[in-house]
Amino acid sequence: MLDALTLVTGVAALLLAAWCGWAAYRDQPTKDWHFIGMAVVSLLALVQLVIGIVALARGEKPDQGTTIFVAYLLGALACVPAAAFMSLAERTRWGSVTVAAGGVVLAVLEVRLFDIWGG
Amino acid sequence: MATTEDKPARTRLIGGPGMLLVWFYGVMVVGAVSRSVYQIATEFDRAPLAYALSAAAGVVYGFITYTLVRGGEKARRAALVCCAAELAGVLIVGTWTLVEPSAFPDATVWSDYGMGYVFIPVLLPLSAMYWLRRARTVTP
Numbered sequence A: 001m002l003d004a005l006t007l008v009t010g011v012a013a014l015l016l017a018a019w020c021g022w023a024a025y026r027d028q029p030t031k032d033w034h035f036i037g038m039a040v041v042s043l044l045a046l047v048q049l050v051i052g053i054v055a056l057a058r059g060e061k062p063d064q065g066t067t068i069f070v071a072y073l074l075g076a077l078a079c080v081p082a083a084a085f086m087s088l089a090e091r092t093r094w095g096s097v098t099v100a101a102g103g104v105v106l107a108v109l110e111v112r113l114f115d116i117w118g119g
Numbered sequence B: 001m002a003t004t005e006d007k008p009a010r011t012r013l014i015g016g017p018g019m020l021l022v023w024f025y026g027v028m029v030v031g032a033v034s035r036s037v038y039q040i041a042t043e044f045d046r047a048p049l050a051y052a053l054s055a056a057a058g059v060v061y062g063f064i065t066y067t068l069v070r071g072g073e074k075a076r077r078a079a080l081v082c083c084a085a086e087l088a089g090v091l092i093v094g095t096w097t098l099v100e101p102s103a104f105p106d107a108t109v110w111s112d113y114g115m116g117y118v119f120i121p122v123l124l125p126l127s128a129m130y131w132l133r134r135a136r137t138v139t140p
Helices: A002-025 A032-057 A066-089 A093-117 B002-006 B017-046 B048-070 B073-099 B111-117 B120-138
Strands: none
Touching: A002 A032, A002 A066, A002 A093, A032 A066, A032 A093, A066 A093, A066 B017, A093 B017, B017 B048, B017 B120, B048 B073, B048 B120, B073 B111, B073 B120, B111 B120
């Protein structure tokens, strides 16, 4: 369950990165539709956090330790919203680049989460 | 960000590409600080030098992030100095880890020139210094 969600979140993050990268390439700031995309990706990260905590509560143990696992889940949740706020403050193509970078960072976090959980 | 708007005289360092820099520095702060706090708290004896260096890197990243957000000529200069220190740190620690791996039982943020972080630690100070130098010429 967690593995599938990790994969989906990672792919969604990369799609978001590509989408915002495209906006940046066309010299556009992030628009409403982009923010809906960011909300979807953030929601996936939130669901992942909840499922991760439920898995921990049921006594399952991540391979590389509970603290690191929870820290990465929280980081994954905060990642895209933080980039979204920064793109609100920066209404140029560079705001779009920032969200694209946020998507890539989230994808990296998902790969790490997969390793930490022990795939 | 309210402070930069209150005083228009202060050079804004987070416009345009600066925002992207703040993002990457922010990510590195969270990465380096949380990593070193965890490692120092749980297994400091295993590789004290490596973990202390990661913590130092986190502090430097934190300070640069703060100066970028704050803006102004003084902050710009302070950020430039810290970026130079950061670059020197990456180069020295990177070389050190390659020449004498035995001193580092575990990796630091700056091991192998930041290879574990897709070389962001070595690319970031270079792009930041480029950006900070350009920010000066924009100022009246």
